[in-house]
Amino acid sequence: MRFGGSIVTRKQLLRLVELAELPHVTIQVLPFTADGVPIVNTPFNQIPSHGGFLETIQMDHASQSMYLHDPDSVAQYRRHFERLCGVALPPVDSSPSAVSRDVRDSLGLIQHVLYSHY
Structure with a gap:
């Protein structure tokens, strides 16, 4: 674009x-x-932390930003990012x-x- x-x-x-x-x-x-791009239409930032205790996923939406801290969500977006890296050049x-x-x-x-x- x-x-x-x-x-x-x-x-x-x-x-x-x-x-x-x-x-x-x-x-x-x-x-x-x-090929094989997972379907996620919202850009996100993976914010690491030392030890992983405060690792956060941040997403911007039209009305506000959203922050995910729970381990399951963080793991889901980490896997999504790894899949994107795998299909990228x-x-x-x-x-x-x-x-x-x-x-x-x-x-x-x-x-x-x-x-x-x-």
Whole structure:
């Protein structure tokens, strides 16, 4: 989906590639054509905590944000996130050897969109 003009989109894509170089950041792209995508239409944030006691799932809705703390809900959304990661393209690897590979991955898709559309 496209939000903003071409210049904004190009800057966002370049920023994603830049952020992927950080050791604590993993970026995966989930194409619209991915098979086996679980049906959840609400974006959510998985907020971890040390020891897991305060782990929270946060979801924004039109009228308010919702926070889930109970272990069953947290486990359900953790499994959902793991399934999404499983069907997404492999994580962005911006190392020089990865950039020159001919592999379908998240970086390849970002580069394709960046250079063929912007």
